[in-house]
Amino acid sequence: xxxxxxxxxxxxxxxVNVQTFLSQVSIPEADTGGGNESTGFDAGKFxxxxxxxxxxxxxxxxxxxxxxINSPLPKPEDMHAVCGAFEIACVAxxxxxxxxxxxxxxxLKSFLTDGIKVVFESxxxxxxxxxxSVGQTYASPDNHPLVSxxxxxxxxxxxxxxxxxxxxxxxAAKLLAHANIIKDxxxxxxxxxxxxxxxxxxxxxxxxxDSDFIIMSPLLGMIKTSGALTKKTMDTVKKCDKLDKLKIDxxxxxxxxxxxxxxxxxxSLYPPLDWNVSKTEAWKLxxxxxxxxxxxxxxxxxxxxxxxDFMEKAVKxxxxxxxxxxIQHGMAQLQLGEEKEKGETVKEVEExxxxxxxNGVSS
Numbered sequence: 001x002x003x004x005x006x007x008x009x010x011x012x013x014x015x016v017n018v019q020t021f022l023s024q025v026s027i028p029e030a031d032t033g034g035g036n037e038s039t040g041f042d043a044g045k046f047x048x049x050x051x052x053x054x055x056x057x058x059x060x061x062x063x064x065x066x067x068x069i070n071s072p073l074p075k076p077e078d079m080h081a082v083c084g085a086f087e088i089a090c091v092a093x094x095x096x097x098x099x100x101x102x103x104x105x106x107x108l109k110s111f112l113t114d115g116i117k118v119v120f121e122s123x124x125x126x127x128x129x130x131x132x133s134v135g136q137t138y139a140s141p142d143n144h145p146l147v148s149x150x151x152x153x154x155x156x157x158x159x160x161x162x163x164x165x166x167x168x169x170x171x172a173a174k175l176l177a178h179a180n181i182i183k184d185x186x187x188x189x190x191x192x193x194x195x196x197x198x199x200x201x202x203x204x205x206x207x208x209x210d211s212d213f214i215i216m217s218p219l220l221g222m223i224k225t226s227g228a229l230t231k232k233t234m235d236t237v238k239k240c241d242k243l244d245k246l247k248i249d250x251x252x253x254x255x256x257x258x259x260x261x262x263x264x265x266x267x268s269l270y271p272p273l274d275w276n277v278s279k280t281e282a283w284k285l286x287x288x289x290x291x292x293x294x295x296x297x298x299x300x301x302x303x304x305x306x307x308x309d310f311m312e313k314a315v316k317x318x319x320x321x322x323x324x325x326x327i328q329h330g331m332a333q334l335q336l337g338e339e340k341e342k343g344e345t346v347k348e349v350e351e352x353x354x355x356x357x358x359n360g361v362s363s
Contacts (some may be wrong), residue, residue, distance in 0.1 A: 004135055006076035011131035014083045018127050021090045022120035025113065029102055041101055047165050050096050054157040057089040057119070061126060061157075065150040068130065069141040083130075090123060105167025106249045107174065115163055119156040126153050167245040172238035174252040175230055181259035182227040185266040189220065192270065206271040211329070216269055218321035219282055223265060225314045226258055226289055232307060233296060247299050254292045261285040275331060282322060289315050 001009075064082045067074045074082075097116050102109055126149045138144045164170040193208070193216070208216070233255070237248050265281040268274070293312050297305065326332035 003073070003076055007073075007079065007134045008131060010076065010080050010083055011127060011134065014087060015124065015127035015131055017087050018090055018120065018123045021087075021094050022117065022124055024094055025097070025116050025120060027098070029098070041099075041104070043104070043165065046096070046100060050093070051161045053089060053093045053096055054119070054160045057086070057093055057123075058154040058157040060086040060089050061123075061150050061153040064130070065146050068133070069138075069144040069146055086123075090120065093119065103246070105170065105245045107170040107252060108164065108167040111163055111170045111173065112160075115156075115160050119153070119160065122149070122152045122156045125149055168237045168240070168243065168248060171248050171251050172234045175234035175237070175255060178255050178259050179227060179230045179234060182223065182230060182262050185259075185262050186220065186223050186227065189223075189266050189269060208271050208273060212271070212273045215275060215278065215322060215325050216273075218318045218325070219265065219269060219278055221321070222282055222285060222315070222318040223262055225311065225318060226262055226285060228314070229289060229292065229311050230255055230258065232311070236300065236304060242303075243300065250295070250299060254295055257288055258285070258292070261288055275326065275329075279322065279326065279332075282319075286315055286319050 060082065064079075064086055067079060067082060073079075093116065097112060100109060100112060126146070129146050129149045133144065133146060141147070164173050193213075233251065237243060237251060261281070261284050265278065265285050268278040268281045290312070293308055293315070297308050300308070323332055
């Protein structure tokens with residue numbers, strides 16, 4: 001068999017094998033021999049082993065790349081050996097991944113699963129590039145497409161070393177993504193509110209009226225409260241080792257709708273501002289935050305009641321302020337029973353409405 005055909009055979013088998021490894025990432029835990037319980041599981045050893053294998057896989061990818069892109073081409077048997085070492089590292093990484101028990105937390109397992117899939121997806125493309133480059137010539141080693149694919153494999157391996165290593169850390173990482181969306185929505189609104197040029201860049205012909213700024217203040221306060229709630233929960237699950245690592249798996253789903261609701265409210269605040277639409281969107285966010293706070297109380301326990309109560313009061317304060325402003329402008333009626341349930345008197349609601357009117361954009 002000519003060397004070219006031998007290379008094609010070696011790389012073709014490698015591509016099929018790595019594709020098989022990728023498909024095996026999704027094998028159910030019960031079918032891998034890994035247990036659901038973490039009895040005897042050594043987290044420190046697990047992550048040390050995983051990182052060592054990730055380094056090994058990146059090393060083998062780099063070694064194969066250096067051998068293949070430089071002249072003269074390696075002997076087929078030498079290339080077979082280095083490709084075999086790459087596959088062995090893939091097998092080791094797959095096997096180690098499957099030893100992480102689900103009892104360590106579903107969110108952590110999900111994070112690792114995503115990271116492992118990225119590694120194997122990049123490894124498949126690496127093997128495919130090897131196969132497709134057989135018989136091809138390139139201006140220089142740096143122009144070889146395998147260089148880019150090798151870099152992708154190495155970065156994917158490196159990312160495994162920096163991912164969260166506890167379920168609390170994984171939950172916090174998901175919440176951070178939500179918090180950043182909320183932060184961006186708030187930042188853009190604040191920039192638009194304080195800069196005429198910002199609105200001109202978006203070719204917005206209308207601007208806010210003076211009365212719009214009155215109701216925007218508590219509505220922005222509601223968005224800020226959602227961000228504070230998200231960040232405080234993130235810090236809590238990240239720092240508190242006493243929390244049930246399985247119970248906190250429910251937290252990311254609790255917060256999943258909040259960024260979308262924040263975006264909807266934020267969009268409703270751009271001119272022309274329809275107060276009724278903004279109120280509708282604000283009440284959706286309010287209802288969701290109240291649900292989240294209630295369920296967080298059950299998940300986190302009584303030790304965290306103080307700050308959860310504070311968040312609940314912040315939500316009610318912003319809600320009452322918005323309602324008070326609407327009442328002052330004849331756009332809502334005071335619901336006595338409802339306000340009493342919230343601990344607000346008629347006088348307090350009216351005073352908040354008057355205060356917001358006098359203070360304008362103050363928050």
